[in-house]
Structures are given as structure tokens and as C-alpha cells.
Amino acid sequence: MPSEFELIARYFARPDFLEPGVAMGPGDDCALLTPTPGQQLAVSVDTSVIDVHFPADAPAWAIGHRCVAVALSDLAAMGARARWCVMALTLPEADEAWLAAFAEGFHALCAAHGVALVGGDVTRGALSIAVTVHGEVPAREALKRSGGRAGDILAVSGPLGGGAGGLHAWRSGVRDLADPLLAAYLLPQPRLAAGQALRGLAHCAIDISDGLLGDLGHLCAASKLGAELDVERLPLAEGLTAALGEDAARQAALTGGDDYELLFSLPATALAGVKHRLSDLGLHLNVIGRLKESPGIGGVGIGDLPTGWQHFPGAPS
Amino acid sequence: MPSEFELIARYFARPDFLEPGVAMGPGDDCALLTPTPGQQLAVSVDTSVIDVHFPADAPAWAIGHRCVAVALSDLAAMGARARWCVMALTLPEADEAWLAAFAEGFHALCAAHGVALVGGDVTRGALSIAVTVHGEVPAREALKRSGGRAGDILAVSGPLGGGAGGLHAWRSGVRDLADPLLAAYLLPQPRLAAGQALRGLAHCAIDISDGLLGDLGHLCAASKLGAELDVERLPLAEGLTAALGEDAARQAALTGGDDYELLFSLPATALAGVKHRLSDLGLHLNVIGRLKESPGIGGVGIGDLPTGWQHFPGAPS
Known part of the structure; x- marks a missing residue:
């Protein structure tokens, strides 16, 4: 040895x-x-x-x-x-x-x-x-969680729910890494080029590791704002609805975690510019809601908001 | 929770x-x-x-x-x-x-x-x-393992064997952190001030985490030199000989590891200057041997050299 x-x-x-x-x-x-x-x-x-x-x-x-x-x-x-x-x-x-x-x-x-x-x-x-x-x-160009402004458009850099869908696929016996859900879970692609492309245009950003709602909560807390989601517009990972059904697919996109797409906010005036830059990288900008003055996350279509995945679950953070 | x-x-x-x-x-x-x-x-x-x-x-x-x-x-x-x-x-x-x-x-x-x-x-x-x-x-002032020169004096920044002695003490039931051996093992002091004081005077340095012989081996390999130790001059941790006996104490100083003192080489012309700087820090420079042109570590007084502690023991590195 x-x-x-x-x-x-x-x-x-x-x-x-x-x-x-x-x-x-x-x-x-x-x-x-x-x-x-x-x-x-x-x-x-x-x-x-x-x-x-x-x-x-x-x-x-x-x-x-x-x-x-x-x-x-x-x-x-x-x-x-x-x-x-x-x-x-x-x-x-x-x-x-x-x-x-x-x-x-x-x-x-x-x-x-x-x-x-x-x-x-x-x-x-x-x-x-x-x-x-x-x-x-x-210096001073980093995207923080805290720069969001009320009225900003909320967007994500790619489809959601793939992390949770891939874990489900693995547990169901799927072993082919060409399966898009399994690939999303086991072989996530860090959005480094996208993050750099957002500099100077986006107001704030976070990566979605704990689930959209959990990380949106972090972003809102740091920016001292609330958010209104348009759940119908959430981009779902390829094959997610087929694998989980419509309700569970949306739940996976909201709270599944491990997606590693970027969640960011930008003023409406920057929308065309950001779309263009992401498009040059082969990525699609997905508008999913807005930041708002009043606290809380609305538009989720359920009662109590689930929080993001935590290693030590307990009182909401 | x-x-x-x-x-x-x-x-x-x-x-x-x-x-x-x-x-x-x-x-x-x-x-x-x-x-x-x-x-x-x-x-x-x-x-x-x-x-x-x-x-x-x-x-x-x-x-x-x-x-x-x-x-x-x-x-x-x-x-x-x-x-x-x-x-x-x-x-x-x-x-x-x-x-x-x-x-x-x-x-x-x-x-x-x-x-x-x-x-x-x-x-x-x-x-x-x-x-x-x-x-x-x-820039360019860092102390590397590779700067040693043949004829350099080898020295350490403090007593050796305390890590091994402290582990022995713990296993023997000692729980008082005022015990010098136990303190050396559980509460080692990183020699940051000493390391900075050596800049510009020492030719090479390494910290003793794997044991003196193991880390001296790394230093010799990087500097493409050998070394001659004067085992009689090894500074032994306080209480080590009393706790382990003379032979085991010396063995602990040579191979015990976890001492976190600095091992370094310097030209004879720098000896007084380094002594002075370390003395200002409340530390004592301990000369323990010399670097030499020919490979191998001599003066250890045993046949095959034991190597430093390794997580995956095997062929000598």
C-alpha cells in the first residue's frame, strides 16, 4: 500500500x-x-x-x-x-x-x-x-445577497428541481449519467461565466443550494425586502414532471435544493442586456417574480412557506 | 434544536x-x-x-x-x-x-x-x-523547504517529543491541561512570530508535524541534501524523560510527531542574529545538526531510519 x-x-x-x-x-x-x-x-x-x-x-x-x-x-x-x-x-x-x-x-x-x-x-x-x-x-464589483431593490425582477439562470429529481432517480435505480435529472444531481455545472456576466447589471445574487425558497429567503433577508413569486413561470428541469408528477415537480423546484443555478435580481432596464449576455453563454434567463418592499414571500400558492433544506432542522432561520 | x-x-x-x-x-x-x-x-x-x-x-x-x-x-x-x-x-x-x-x-x-x-x-x-x-x-521572502545549503546549521525552535509524550499522558489518564506534556499535545502553539523572525536569515524551514526525522526527510529531499543529526543535543520536552524513560523519550523526539516546532537551516554567520531574534520572542534556538552534501540522515545511532508518522503507512516516501 x-x-x-x-x-x-x-x-x-x-x-x-x-x-x-x-x-x-x-x-x-x-x-x-x-x-x-x-x-x-x-x-x-x-x-x-x-x-x-x-x-x-x-x-x-x-x-x-x-x-x-x-x-x-x-x-x-x-x-x-x-x-x-x-x-x-x-x-x-x-x-x-x-x-x-x-x-x-x-x-x-x-x-x-x-x-x-x-x-x-x-x-x-x-x-x-x-x-x-x-x-x-x-474591488467593489462583487455580487452580494444584499443589493436587491424593491421592484427588481427576480430571475434564475436555468431550470430548477433537477437536484431533487436526480436524487429521486438515483434512489429509483437510475445509474445512467446521461439521464438529465441524474446529471443535474451528480454533475452540477457551476455558473461561473454567468455570474461574471451579471456584474454591473444584476443588483444581487445567490446560488440555489438550499432550495429556491430557502435561498430566496436569504436574499430577501440580506436585502431587507420581500418577494412575489410567479410559480407558474418556474423553469422545471427536463423530465422532472414526467418523473414526479406536476405537484411534486413544482415542490422540487421550490424546495428541493442542490440545483446550483444562480438566483439574482435586476432592474427592468437591465433585462435585455442580461438576457443577451446569458444567451451568449448558451443560457436562458428565466424571470420568476419580483422583489417587493413588504416582507415575506408571496405567490407560492400554499400556506406556510417551507424553508430550504438544512442539516440541523429546527426553528425557521 | x-x-x-x-x-x-x-x-x-x-x-x-x-x-x-x-x-x-x-x-x-x-x-x-x-x-x-x-x-x-x-x-x-x-x-x-x-x-x-x-x-x-x-x-x-x-x-x-x-x-x-x-x-x-x-x-x-x-x-x-x-x-x-x-x-x-x-x-x-x-x-x-x-x-x-x-x-x-x-x-x-x-x-x-x-x-x-x-x-x-x-x-x-x-x-x-x-x-x-x-x-x-x-514576495520572494517565504521560507521554503528547498533553500537549504550544505554546511548549514540545523536548528529547532523548541523542545521535541511533547506531542507523543502528551498522547501517552492522556492515555495514562492525565487530564490536567497544566501538565506540560498534555499541553504540548492538546494545546500546541504555532510558531508564527518565530517563522517571521527567521525570514532573511534562515535558508529553509518546515514545521514538525510528522516527527523530526520525517520532516527532516522532507526538508532534505526538497533541498537535495542529507543531514547529520547530533541526537545528544535534541531538546526534550519537559517531563518527557521522567514519563517515558531515556530511550523512549529520544525516540519520541525523533519520530513522535505533533510537536509543531519549526525545523530550519541557517548559515553559521546568521546564528547569532537568529538566536537574538528568537530570544526576543522568549524562544531558545536549539542546534541539532547540520545539512551535508551526501544523501541520507546520519547520527541517529540506529540502523534503518524510521519515517515520520503517516496515515497510510507503506513504502517509504
Whole structure:
């Protein structure tokens, strides 16, 4: 069995010192990075835990992809350009075939977004991956949750409910990653280009990881506003209604979580511009409601609002 | 039971937006940091896993202290000034008393070193804490493992074997954190000031987390040199010989790990200057050998060299 250090070297070392901004990659006590002058550094960490965030028997390369994707999604929500990441990998055993596939999925998504893996830590324990991502955004141009204004149009960058629909598909025995729902769940695409395209036009943004209603609640709280949703206009993931039926499909889009599309607000005057920019990226802007002065989220067509998915359910936050 | 979001807000939110360099702290998708012009960003991540890195029944505030300390130790080894951290906390349950004590230990060590906790993620699972630390160091002044030169003096910033001795004490039933061995194991002090004091004088540095021989091996490999140790001169942790006996004490200092002192090399001409700087910090420079041209580590007084502690033992690295 190879040593911890050999494992790290074999599967995760890349010639990152050649990457822009990487003065020193993995192999020393720290990575050394050269931030771009005039940019702010955006930092976020996301942990993916076996049987909580992905099924134990999910393909290793999908797990590798997914644990990076969910972390990069936070950079997308700020309008940041992704630059670097470090990974804390906890493993029950050193299964080389698993590691090779995991690393392949991890590196492929990093490469697609120009992200250098500059450091990591491998420990023994229940399978868990914490990825800390670093992006850059011009000073004072970051998209926050707090910039929304009453009257803003609310929009999302893509279809909803795919995360919940894909989990349902997996539990129903679907294993083909070409299935659009399963792909939405296991291979989400962080909307980094969309986030950057929204800078200067959108007023606020968040990524939908906890479910539309939960994350809209965060956005409203930070912006000190309410929202009126047009539930009929929610874009549903391909195959969702066929798989779940109409009511459950809409519920999945509202509260399912794990969709990793961007939810953002913009003034009506910016609508054409944002549509155009997203269209250039092959994405469709979906208007789903408006921000309003009075608190609360209306138009959902149900009584009490369900909250987003939480690890420790309890009193509404 | 409070929600995940309330837990985070209650125990880990601090008014970090007031901290220098923090444009936005916890509460949005990312933290936004303002790097100092002319400085390189040093980044490292360390995971602390229950029953691997600390005993399950260790005091929560000691676990909070320790998981930050081991991460900050990597910044110390680069000569970096500590600035910011993010934490991925995985918990089996939301035990409020435990969380309060853990957060207290975590924040106290951060405050002692001017570190702002700017973001985090809380998930459910076996107890594990991954801390990603960010420091700054003037461009091209970082201490690497690779700068050693043949003839350099090898030195350490403090006594060795305390980590192993403290684990032994814990297993023997010692619970008093005033016990110097137990304190060395559960409450290690990252040598941040020492690391910065070494800049411009030391040629290379590493922190002793895997054990002196293991980390000296890393330093020699990176510097493409060998070393000659003077085992008689190894500074032993207070109480170590009394607790373990002479032979086991020396073995603990050589291979025990978890000491978090700095190991560094310097030219003889810099010795007085480094001694003076460390003395100003209340630390004692301990000369323990020399770097040499020929490979291998001599002077250990045993046959095959034991390697440092590894999570996945196997072929020597």
C-alpha cells in the first residue's frame, strides 16, 4: 500500500507552478499565490459528506466533479473568476482505483474553469471532502445577497428541481449519467461565466443550494425586502414532471435544493442586456417574480412557506 | 434544536468586517478579502479528525484551539503573517455546550494571532474540522523547504517529543491541561512570530508535524541534501524523560510527531542574529545538526531510519 505522501503526489499533484498566479503549488507547507492587483479575493469552503451530499456508491469521478462544483458555485454567485482551490480529503482507506477516478473528475472540472489545485491534506476517516475555493473579483464589483431593490425582477439562470429529481432517480435505480435529472444531481455545472456576466447589471445574487425558497429567503433577508413569486413561470428541469408528477415537480423546484443555478435580481432596464449576455453563454434567463418592499414571500400558492433544506432542522432561520 | 444557520451565526459569527483586509465576512456566498499589495498569499489546509488527531473525549475548547493551531503552524513554517481562515466543521449532532466551548478555543487562538474567521460550512457527519488558513508574506521572502545549503546549521525552535509524550499522558489518564506534556499535545502553539523572525536569515524551514526525522526527510529531499543529526543535543520536552524513560523519550523526539516546532537551516554567520531574534520572542534556538552534501540522515545511532508518522503507512516516501 502506498504511503499518504505518494498518494497525494500520484493523484493530485499537477504542474500548478505553471499556472498563472501560482508561485508555488503543492509540496511545501503552504502554497504561495500572487493575487492580482486591484482585485478582491473571494473565498468559500464547502464540505461534501458521504451519504449526506452524495450516495456512497456514486461513481468516484462524479463525486470528484461534484465536490468542486458545489464550492465553485459560491464563487459564481459573487461574480468572481475562479482561480485556486485546496482540498481536505478524508478517506477510510487508500483505494487506488477510486482515487484515480475521483482525481480525474476533480481535475477535469478544475481545468474547465481554469482552477489550480494548489494544496491539500489527506486524512483517514469517513469519506468527506472539504474544498476551499479562491476567486478574484474587481474591488467593489462583487455580487452580494444584499443589493436587491424593491421592484427588481427576480430571475434564475436555468431550470430548477433537477437536484431533487436526480436524487429521486438515483434512489429509483437510475445509474445512467446521461439521464438529465441524474446529471443535474451528480454533475452540477457551476455558473461561473454567468455570474461574471451579471456584474454591473444584476443588483444581487445567490446560488440555489438550499432550495429556491430557502435561498430566496436569504436574499430577501440580506436585502431587507420581500418577494412575489410567479410559480407558474418556474423553469422545471427536463423530465422532472414526467418523473414526479406536476405537484411534486413544482415542490422540487421550490424546495428541493442542490440545483446550483444562480438566483439574482435586476432592474427592468437591465433585462435585455442580461438576457443577451446569458444567451451568449448558451443560457436562458428565466424571470420568476419580483422583489417587493413588504416582507415575506408571496405567490407560492400554499400556506406556510417551507424553508430550504438544512442539516440541523429546527426553528425557521 | 436550532437550525444550522442559527448555529453558525451564534457561535462563529464575529464582526470580522471590522478586521483589516476583510471587505465582507461570513454571511454571503463568499468572504471578500483585500490582499495587501506586494505580498504573496500563503494558503494551507489541515484536517483534524476525531480519534485520529485528537481523543473523542478531549475538551471541546482544546479541540477548537488545536485544529487552528496545526493549520497556522504551516503559515509559521513559511514565515508568513496569519490573516484569515475558513472552517469546514462536520458534526454528528448539534451539541450546544460542546459548540460553545469549541468556538471559544477556536476564536481565542485566532485572536491571539490576529486571524479573522471569515467563512465556514457546517455539515452533519463524524466529527472532523478542516481549517484553511491564509497568510501573507512579502514576495520572494517565504521560507521554503528547498533553500537549504550544505554546511548549514540545523536548528529547532523548541523542545521535541511533547506531542507523543502528551498522547501517552492522556492515555495514562492525565487530564490536567497544566501538565506540560498534555499541553504540548492538546494545546500546541504555532510558531508564527518565530517563522517571521527567521525570514532573511534562515535558508529553509518546515514545521514538525510528522516527527523530526520525517520532516527532516522532507526538508532534505526538497533541498537535495542529507543531514547529520547530533541526537545528544535534541531538546526534550519537559517531563518527557521522567514519563517515558531515556530511550523512549529520544525516540519520541525523533519520530513522535505533533510537536509543531519549526525545523530550519541557517548559515553559521546568521546564528547569532537568529538566536537574538528568537530570544526576543522568549524562544531558545536549539542546534541539532547540520545539512551535508551526501544523501541520507546520519547520527541517529540506529540502523534503518524510521519515517515520520503517516496515515497510510507503506513504502517509504
